[in-house]
Amino acid sequence: MALVNMTEIIVKERLEELLKEYDCCKCEICFMDMLAVALNQIKPQYVNTKKGELLKRIDAVSKQNSVDIDIAIIKAIEIVRNSPHHENKEEG
Numbered sequence: 001m002a003l004v005n006m007t008e009i010i011v012k013e014r015l016e017e018l019l020k021e022y023d024c025c026k027c028e029i030c031f032m033d034m035l036a037v038a039l040n041q042i043k044p045q046y047v048n049t050k051k052g053e054l055l056k057r058i059d060a061v062s063k064q065n066s067v068d069i070d071i072a073i074i075k076a077i078e079i080v081r082n083s084p085h086h087e088n089k090e091e092g
């Protein structure tokens, strides 16, 4: 048994999904920044449950909150894209 924040799992998955549509830096620093910004906007939902049950709950929660979660993630992507926490060292 472990304590898991279901919101974190869902947001991580949705962020990876939504980032495919964005032409922005997707390095680990930016990804973690986006994750943090998004998670700070969404109420965490901690559960103590077995793995099988967890998956069912994730499904239920992600359907309930999917619009709110997407809005928070898109906001986070745009915030980090506009001011990444690292120098722009990418040169092709």
Ligand SMILES: [Zn+2]
Pocket: 025, 026, 027, 028, 029, 030, 031, 084, 086
């Ligand atoms: Zn980056």
